[in-house]
Amino acid sequence: MLVLEVRMQDTSRHSKDPTQSFTAKVIEWSIHNQMLVMIFMLALAVGGILSLQRTPLDAIPDLSDTQVIIRTEFPGQSPQIVEDLVTYPLSTTMLGLPFTKDVRGFSMFGSSFVYIIFEDGTDQYWARSRVIEALSKIQGELPEAAKPQIGPDATGAGWIYQYALIDKTGKHDLSYLRTLQDWFLKFELATVDGVSEVGSVGGFVKEYQVLLDPNRLRAYGLSLPRVHQAVERASKEVGGRLIEQGETEYIIRSKGYAESINHLEKVVIFADNGTPVQLTDIARIIEGPELRRGIAELNGEGEVVGGIIVMRSGENALNVIRGVKEKIE
Numbered sequence: 001m002l003v004l005e006v007r008m009q010d011t012s013r014h015s016k017d018p019t020q021s022f023t024a025k026v027i028e029w030s031i032h033n034q035m036l037v038m039i040f041m042l043a044l045a046v047g048g049i050l051s052l053q054r055t056p057l058d059a060i061p062d063l064s065d066t067q068v069i070i071r072t073e074f075p076g077q078s079p080q081i082v083e084d085l086v087t088y089p090l091s092t093t094m095l096g097l098p099f100t101k102d103v104r105g106f107s108m109f110g111s112s113f114v115y116i117i118f119e120d121g122t123d124q125y126w127a128r129s130r131v132i133e134a135l136s137k138i139q140g141e142l143p144e145a146a147k148p149q150i151g152p153d154a155t156g157a158g159w160i161y162q163y164a165l166i167d168k169t170g171k172h173d174l175s176y177l178r179t180l181q182d183w184f185l186k187f188e189l190a191t192v193d194g195v196s197e198v199g200s201v202g203g204f205v206k207e208y209q210v211l212l213d214p215n216r217l218r219a220y221g222l223s224l225p226r227v228h229q230a231v232e233r234a235s236k237e238v239g240g241r242l243i244e245q246g247e248t249e250y251i252i253r254s255k256g257y258a259e260s261i262n263h264l265e266k267v268v269i270f271a272d273n274g275t276p277v278q279l280t281d282i283a284r285i286i287e288g289p290e291l292r293r294g295i296a297e298l299n300g301e302g303e304v305v306g307g308i309i310v311m312r313s314g315e316n317a318l319n320v321i322r323g324v325k326e327k328i329e
Contacts, residue, residue, distance in 0.1 A: 202296025
């Protein structure tokens with residue numbers, strides 16, 4: 001009888017797993033070099049703390065594209081005129097910029113907005129410089145009254161802080177608070193690191209208003225353009241040249257800026273048989289608020305004057321907000 005004997009050899013004890021072998025060597029090396037391991041752990045801990053402190057923190061992650069905004073004021077013109085004379089020429093010019101992904105134009109009464117969207121990874125300030133170069137080329141093709149301006153170096157998520165000016169004593173009106181915002185707070189907060197722009201909302205902007213009397217204009221035979229030209233010429237500086245006398249230079253200039261209502265009242269429109277006709281003879285000059293198209297209100301308690309802090313692109317929102325609060329204090 002033939003007997004077939006099969007023997008199985010256990011090779012499990014003789015095979016080696018490369019992963020387990022490497023892990024065993026790392027553990028063995030760590031046991032014999034405990035000081036180096038402690039140094040590496042301290043270095044990683046310090047690096048983690050520093051990274052945590054420098055990591056930009058924001059309530060809303062900024063995932064917006066690289067974009068540049070062009071705002072053009074064209075006072076008194078309808079949206080169709082603004083579209084034909086401003087928005088369309090600007091949009092077609094910006095389409096030729098390198099790395100441009102999309103150009104969007106919006107026309108409204110008296111103003112135009114053009115958004116230039118660049119490809120991902122495009123540097124913000126490189127894109128702004130290309131837009132400024134294109135604006136310098138097309139400036140001569142736009143209407144004289146249209147003044148394009150490039151927007152702040154911020155993104156759509158740059159609105160990080162807002163405050164309101166409130167006078168609970170009632171001693172100061174909204175026009176005074178708006179003046180305080182525009183000529184003091186706005187400049188102070190603009191110096192905070194990371195702030196791109198400080199916008200003002202609400203209140204009244206002071207201005208001198210000339211209220212013409214149609215009957216007196218008709219009596220003197222004056223037209224609106226002539227009065228406008230006279231007021232414009234009377235409220236400007238005129239420079240001359242130098243005169244040297246006795247080794248001393250004297251500057252000749254004409255001071256003409258209107259600094260009060262009294263200055264405007266004395267503006268001469270024309271002379272009637274040697275008698276000057278002043279602006280006060282045909283109009284009433286007052287100090288009033290500029291026309292506005294919106295208000296700022298807080299908690300249902302009435303109108304207030306406010307400010308909006310816009311953060312520069314790529315900045316740490318948490319640090320900028322802390323800097324703004326410290327400056328306000």
